[in-house]
Amino acid sequence: MLGFAKELAKEAGSLALSYYKEGISHRFKSSPDDLVTDADIAVSDFIIKKIKEKYPDHGIISEEEDEIVNEDAEYVWVIDPIDGTRNFAKHIAAWCTMIGLTKNGEAYIGVIYDAINDELFFAQKDKGAHCNGNKISVSNHETVKHAFTVFSNGIVDENSPYSPKKFQEFLVFYKNLMGENGHWISNHGTMLEACYLAAGRIDVLVKNSGLYHDYLAPSVIATEAGAVWTDCAGEKWEKGKMDIVVANPKLHKKLLELF
Numbered sequence: 001m002l003g004f005a006k007e008l009a010k011e012a013g014s015l016a017l018s019y020y021k022e023g024i025s026h027r028f029k030s031s032p033d034d035l036v037t038d039a040d041i042a043v044s045d046f047i048i049k050k051i052k053e054k055y056p057d058h059g060i061i062s063e064e065e066d067e068i069v070n071e072d073a074e075y076v077w078v079i080d081p082i083d084g085t086r087n088f089a090k091h092i093a094a095w096c097t098m099i100g101l102t103k104n105g106e107a108y109i110g111v112i113y114d115a116i117n118d119e120l121f122f123a124q125k126d127k128g129a130h131c132n133g134n135k136i137s138v139s140n141h142e143t144v145k146h147a148f149t150v151f152s153n154g155i156v157d158e159n160s161p162y163s164p165k166k167f168q169e170f171l172v173f174y175k176n177l178m179g180e181n182g183h184w185i186s187n188h189g190t191m192l193e194a195c196y197l198a199a200g201r202i203d204v205l206v207k208n209s210g211l212y213h214d215y216l217a218p219s220v221i222a223t224e225a226g227a228v229w230t231d232c233a234g235e236k237w238e239k240g241k242m243d244i245v246v247a248n249p250k251l252h253k254k255l256l257e258l259f
Helices: 002-022 038-054 085-089 167-178 192-198 212-224 249-257
Strands: 026-028 035-037 059-062 075-083 096-103 106-114 119-124 129-131 134-136 149-152 204-207 228-230 244-247
Touching (some): 002 038, 002 075, 002 106, 002 119, 035 038, 038 059, 075 212, 096 212, 106 192, 106 212, 119 192, 119 212, 129 212, 149 167, 192 244, 204 249, 244 249
Parallel strands (some): 059 075, 149 204
Antiparallel strands (some): 026 035, 075 096, 096 106, 204 244
């Protein structure tokens, strides 16, 4: 199934790239920062069609579909056809296609394709993480100071599906992270951030506004690359939790102390 997921992610990502090059209009879903384009729908439909043809008994969860297909199936696909839609719509080259798979409710496979840079990140439980066939691993940076950090606190908005429940906890973390001298933070607006962490390019990923389809695929890749992926209390991340703290084991413990 990993081979199928890799091929499908590349095909879907190439389809998204064709839309990106042509330039397309966008419209809003829940708010001005929650966009959708014709490309999102087209790529979602393409992925779902291919999965149904290959694995008709499998479940499917897509960001762009309200209905969940075979939710109680042994295998459930979790897809985000274009992650970073706002970047995509604004013609910013930071977006990706994400395909995840659960087995008996547990994260099992994660595949993320960055069509702009032709980088395919993928992992299967207990088999390590790779980028374009080369094994990748997290950085060995052990101190909070000077750690290359990606941080998102989210925005409290009861009308948005992305409204986080742990806003105050993240404010405490931010204050402690900044300290007296500040801390360098960089954001990309896409879960490619998790791939960069898995490949050792960045050290810390702390987010408070993601949904299940945002986190499933990258969680497999990051953990198989050696990262610890939990909520901000250090508990197991699972469906329904918007908050994540991701880093190598030694750095992860120090980050939790800042909450």
